[in-house]
Amino acid sequence: MTTSTLRVVFAAILPLTVCGVLCVVPCVAHANDKADCAAALKGAQADTAAGQLTKALGELATCSRAVCPKPMQKQCTGLAQTVTESQPTVIFSAKDASGAAATHVTVTVDGAVVASSLDGTPVAVDPGSHAMKFEMEGATTVEKQVAVDPAVKGQSVAIVLDANPPAAAAAPIGIVAKDDGDVTGTMYDTNEDPTKRYYFIGLRYRGDVIPQFMLNLFVNGGKTIYSNSIGAEIDIRHDNFSLIPALTYTEYGTGDIVFAQKGKDPTDNGNWSVVNSGLKAIYASADLLWSVRIANHWQFEYGAEFGLGVIFGTLEDNWVYPPTGTQVSPTNYTACPTTAAAFSCTAADHANATVNKVGGYQEPSWVNGGSKPNIFPLINFPQLGVRYKPIKQMEARLGVGFSLTGFWFGLSANYGLEKPTK
Numbered sequence: 504m505t506t507s508t509l510r511v512v513f514a515a516i517l518p519l520t521v522c523g524v525l526c527v528v529p530c531v532a533h534a535n536d537k538a539d540c541a542a543a544l545k546g547a548q549a550d551t552a553a554g555q556l557t558k559a560l561g562e563l564a565t566c567s568r569a570v571c572p573k574p575m576q577k578q579c580t581g582l583a584q585t586v587t588e589s590q591p592t593v594i595f596s597a598k599d600a601s602g603a604a605a606t607h608v609t610v611t612v613d614g615a616v617v618a619s620s621l622d623g624t625p626v627a628v629d630p631g632s633h634a635m636k637f638e639m640e641g642a643t644t645v646e647k648q649v650a651v652d653p654a655v656k657g658q659s660v661a662i663v664l665d666a667n668p669p670a671a672a673a674a675p676i677g678i679v680a681k682d683d684g685d686v687t688g689t690m691y692d693t694n695e696d697p698t699k700r701y702y703f704i705g706l707r708y709r710g711d712v713i714p715q716f717m718l719n720l721f722v723n724g725g726k727t728i729y730s731n732s733i734g735a736e737i738d739i740r741h742d743n744f745s746l747i748p749a750l751t752y753t754e755y756g757t758g759d760i761v762f763a764q765k766g767k768d769p770t771d772n773g774n775w776s777v778v779n780s781g782l783k784a785i786y787a788s789a790d791l792l793w794s795v796r797i798a799n800h801w802q803f804e805y806g807a808e809f810g811l812g813v814i815f816g817t818l819e820d821n822w823v824y825p826p827t828g829t830q831v832s833p834t835n836y837t838a839c840p841t842t843a844a845a846f847s848c849t850a851a852d853h854a855n856a857t858v859n860k861v862g863g864y865q866e867p868s869w870v871n872g873g874s875k876p877n878i879f880p881l882i883n884f885p886q887l888g889v890r891y892k893p894i895k896q897m898e899a900r901l902g903v904g905f906s907l908t909g910f911w912f913g914l915s916a917n918y919g920l921e922k923p924t925k
Contacts, residue, residue, distance in 0.1 A: 597664055702919070734751030
């Protein structure tokens with residue numbers, strides 16, 4: 504074939520070739536776009552079913568483009584609206600060590616930054632459990648695992664950011680430095696999320712004191728009375744408030760207490776008696792305590808306790824006479840064994856007496872017409888104290904207060920059911 508002939512052939516073929524290429528490329532591109540749209544829709548449907556809503560919305564944006572077939576665009580747009588409406592949101596909030604609101608906080612969810620400041624704006628997060636991290640300059644980083652409720656819009660996630668502890672000086676060789684601050688995520692991290700409930704179980708002790716001067720408001724003589732209580736309790740704690748149901752056993756044993764009726768002539772032996780209590784009680788009660796942080800691991804608490812007790816045991820009430828001389832006193836008395844022992848042992852020497860209280864007389868209960876109570880209210884107010892939580896799984900309390908039966912102090916130690924973050 505001659506050169507001129509080749510030129511003619513190439514001149515005819517080249518336009519056809521260029522035209523073919525220009526026609527084929529759009530066709531191939533169109534085919535690829537359609538395949539991408541279909542793959543995005545299929546992936547979005549699978550991810551929606553798996554609860555990966557954020558990923559699904561990205562795929563639905565792909566298949567909603569104008570290059571996708573119109574029916575597919577409509578389907579993807581509708582599904583995107585449904586996913587957006589069903590996706591839960593979270594509102595982050597934080598407080599610093601002083602209790603003031605903290606806003607310059609960076610929040611990371613599963614390694615991705617979702618907020619660089621906190622202004623109350625809801626943040627879309629997939630349902631399920633997520634690793635969240637909160638960072639603020641000058642504060643200890645807080646990391647926590649949060650379960651996002653799939654049915655909640657605006658779920659609150661609140662944290663407290665403590666100030667960074669000052670750097671500890673290097674310990675001398677052979678001495679291990681002790682970190683007194685919280686270590687985030689470990690058993691020593693005792694910060695409590697105000698949106699979460701915490702449970703503790705343990706034992707308590709209470710000591711009640713009725714000073715003689717309080718008894719003398721009602722009788723002459725007597726002595727200071729001390730009673731002991733021990734019980735079991737459950738601390739249900741939420742947002743710096745503790746509700747503490749308790750079941751407590753109290754021993755009201757006193758030994759002999761000699762007293763004269765208030766307002767009566769103390770020189771009249773018929774106005775004196777000796778009482779010996781063998782009473783006991785079981786109380787069902789609840790403490791209501793609010794707390795304020797005062798230092799790392801320490802809170803100041805204030806509140807009250809209310810309950811009701813069942814009283815049982817014996818209450819001995821006996822008339823007395825003087826073993827020496829003629830006048831009964833707290834140091835000069837003998838319990839009347841019979842009515843024949845002395846004149847003050849007879850009903851005639853006691854106003855309105857209907858029974859002879861001699862020979863170790865046992866007072867009947869209220870229901871039987873006597874003065875021994877069957878039930879008794881428990882009211883402690885005010886109640887003040889401190890709470891110490893050295894690790895997640897332990898808390899202890901020291902409290903004082905005033906009750907219907909006098910002044911009291913108490914101790915308790917409880918085991919916490921909270922576990923360190925994995």
